[in-house]
Structures are given as C-alpha cells and as structure tokens.
Amino acid sequence: MIGRLTGILLEKQPPHILLDVNGVGYEVDAPMSTFYRLPAVGEKTTVHTHLVVREDAQLLYAFAEKRDRTLFRELIRLNGVGPKLALALMSGLEVEELIRAVQAQDTSAFTRVPGVGKKTAERLLVELKDKFKAWEDLPGVAVPLAGGSATPAAVSGTADAVSALISLGYKPQEASRAVANIKEEGLGSEELIRRALKGMV
Template sequence: MIGRLRGALVEKQPPHLVLDVNGVGYEIEVPMTTLYRLPHLGETVTLHTHLVVREDAHLLFGFYEKPDREMFRELIRLNGVGPKLALALMSTLEVDELVRCVQAQDTSALTRVPGVGKKTAERLLVELKDRFKAWDALPGTFALVSEGPGAPVQVATAESDAISALVSLGYKPQEASKAITAIKDKNLSSEDLIRRALKGMM
C-alpha cells in the first residue's frame, strides 16, 4: 500500500494531478477539496494516499489531510459506494459538512451530489451515523478549507478544465457548462471556478 507521497506538483488537470517523486510521475485522483489547497505547479506537496487495485488498473487517490483519507475509506466501505461516488461526495461537501449532514440526518445536501437520490441518501446517512460517532470526539479535525487563490491560467483553459472536472464528478455536460458560464468573474483559476460552481449548484 502506498500511504504517502511527497514530491513536486508537475501537472494539474482536475480532478487528476501528477506528482513527481524522485523522477517517477504518480498520477493521482483527488477530491476538489484537496485540489483547492494545492500549491502552484513546481512546488512540493505531501499527499496522503489510498491505492485501489482492480483487475484492469491500479488507481491512486490523494488527500491533503489524513482525516480526508479516513473519510474516503469510510465511504468506500459502504454498500454501493465506489471511489467515484466517494470523491463526488467529498468534492461537493467538506468533511465537516458531511459529518453535520450525518448528525442531522439531512438528506437534502446529499441528494444534490450526482448519483445520489433520496433513497440512496437516506441509506448512506443511516450507515454512516454509527461510523461517525468516533469522529465526533476529535476536536479540530474538520477544519474548513481556506479560500486561497489559485494560480493564474488562461480563461479558456480554466473554464474547460472546470467543466471537465464537473463532468468527471458525475454532472451532465450541459449542467457543468451552465454552472461555469453563470460565473461572472472570468479571471479565476479552474479550482476557483469549480469551487464556485459547486457552491452554486448546492
């Protein structure tokens, strides 16, 4: 199991990135909440990782903080929740927001995540309730992501990358395009466009 990687961030194509570790490029898929916190290209970053081994591929998932990785692991243990849905949940909701949804048994936020209907949301909340009891005793674990600025990029590329990222999370291309087009500020990085689009769709 690859548990942690530290290296230079050489490529960022939401929700994928490439981390150069001593000359070896690791392709990693991350939730948007991790993407928002990444440094600029060329800078060094440490990611906590989880490796999923399938017959046709080895998939590496990365997270900025350990609690984020633990949340991912809790989610994929649930019946009917694979890595793609887990990333969609964690991209739409911060970890602490997801915990609050479980505590309040609030289905409304979960049903806004692509691929989650009312029945699925209700089942997830019931299954997660007992699992999260241990998390409640960890003060300061669920800090909100800071609103750090992203690296400047060309507008067309940023918008295209943002739409592609939303589609990869399960949104329909028309929904993704409409959400990005609705953002008036066109001088944003792809990460900031994704963040605002997800908030708008919530």
C-alpha cells in the same frame, strides 16, 4: 501499499494530478477539497494516498490530510459507494460539511452530488451516522498542505472547470450551466469548480 507521496507537483487537471517523486511520475486522483489546498505547479507537496487494485487497473487517490483519507475509506466501505462516488461526495462537500450533514441527517446536502438520489442519500446518512461518532470533535478549519495555499492559483479557465465537473459525474449540460452562472471574471478553474459545486442544489 502506497500510503504517502512527497514530490514536485507537475500537473493539476481536476480531478487528476501528476506528482514527480524522485523521477517517477505518479498519476493520482484527488477530491476538490484537496485541490483547493495544493500548491502551485512546480512546488513540492505531500499527500496521503489510498491504492485501489482492480483486475484491469491500479488506481491511486490522494488527500490533503489523513482524516480525509480515513473518510474516503469509510465511504467506500458502504454498500454501493465506489471510489468515484466517494470522490464526488468529498468534492461537493468539505469534510466538516459532510460530517454536519450526517449529524443532522440532511438529505439535501447529499442529493446535490451527482449519482445520489433521495433514497440513496437517506441510506448513506443512516449508515454513516454511527461511523461518524468518533468524528464529532474534529476541528472546524482544515490545515493547508505544506507549501500550499487555501486560495487556488488561476491556472486555467472555463473549459477545464467544465471538464472537471463532468469527470465528477455531472452531465455536460449541467456542468456548462453551473460554470456559466458564475459571473465574476478572472477566476481560475479551481475557484470556478468550487463555486459551481456550491451552486448546484
């Protein structure tokens, strides 16, 4: 099992990253909550990982903190929740927001995530309520990755943001419309994705 990677960040194309670890390039998927805290391309970083082995692939997922990985593992244990949906949930909601939604049994927070209807949201909230009792004392502010910053660099544009939203499960029309609704100019793809996700209700 690969539990952690430390290396040079070679590529950031949400939701994918490429990390050079002693000359070996690891292709990893990460939720947007982790992307927001990654350093610039070319800098060193550490991520906590979860390996999923299937008959046709070995998939590696990366997280900024151990608790994010723990949350991911709790989500994929739920009936009907695979890695893709778990990443979408963790991209649409920060960890603290997701925990608060579970505590408040707020279905609207979950239904804005692609692939989650009202009935699915209600079921997930019920199943997660007991599991999250141990999470109630989590600090409200996430700690940035070493060498990183909470403010993403403007490294790409609208096309990358739309592509990333489609990868997270949104329809092309939804993704394009969400990004187009952001009127501020000069934003990087990661900030565009963040704002688009917040605007999708």
